[in-house]
Amino acid sequence: MDLLNALVDKGLRREVPTREEALAVLATSDDELLDVVAAAGKVRRQWFGRRVKLNYLVNLKSGLCPEDCSYCSQRLGSKAEILKYTWLKPDEASKAAAAGVAGGAKRVCLVASGRGPTDKDVARVSETISAIKEQNEGVEVCACLGLLSEGQAERLRTAGADAYNHNLNTSEATYGDICTTHDFSDRVDTVQQAQAAGMSACSGLIAGMGESDADLVDVVFALRELDPDSVPVNFLIPFEGTPLAKEWNLTPQRCLRILAMVRFVCPDVEVRLAGGREVHLRSMQPLALHLVNSIFLGDYLTSEGQAGKDDLAMIADAGFEVEGTDTMTLPEHRTCGGPAAEAEAEAAEEAVSGTAETAGVPAPAEESRRDLVAVRRRGAGTDLPPNA
């Protein structure tokens, strides 16, 4: 297939595809699916071999958010019966993190609900980062605390945060449909603040919110332009009690096409399979390992994932290996910058600005799989042991 050959060549050269090529990946048929996975898998193996990085989420503060992101079970007015608690103490967070590290996680992601941290919150998260780093040698810590105010990124970096996560989630054109309390540019601004402070930026998307193919391509190209080191791809978990509870739009096949498209557009970036993988990919999860080089181990912020030991077994059974702390996740050229990175950025800019757009259509509705959504009842914020 000419399209896939062209995309593999570009991915191996870190060249950005055109929007038409990205849209064409999303439009491939089920008959072509294994060819699409095999092609994107070649690009994945070129930059990341057969390694899978494990990340572990610790929800420092759950629920009670004043923002209205419609996909989120912690939003203002959410009726989802999730765990609600205020800030975990540093030793509680560190204990939760240690369980993830013992399970094989290389990165711990400290997440708190809310619009953004106060300076006091930054101070308490800084203490938590120190506690985790003292007790878990070599672990990477990523903070995800919402929109940052001036100086906060620098303080988190000084406290030892290796990375900062803030997702773009969807295209700029449709951002107003999923949230009214902040906008797309606020999110871009926070990612750029994290980068300017010397943290590795993590920024991704959520698929399955009723967006078109063109929206998905738009957000992935916006991410490529922003150039984060990691791109988490979430598949919407339509929580009962949230405005998107009826948005069951994804099939396992569509999820694989989306992941392949992200890999082709962001070939040498850590593409992370995030929330919703068990709910939407189901028994096709192992195929996704040919596309992504990173997943979350165990549970998510407010929902339960499959057992950590099943994640590890899946990785081994599919012929992949868990990435150790002694291995760099990113290819060398991404960690040192230089002329190659500059040339790549120029190529990306041309491709982003110079091509026409084809309107996509939302995927057909899929049957609800509410039976697969389990609200988290264990780990951080409870007396029960975490899943790791």
Ligand code: SF4
């Ligand atoms: S995504 Fe973050 S900011 Fe938005 S409602 Fe959820 S916790 Fe609040």
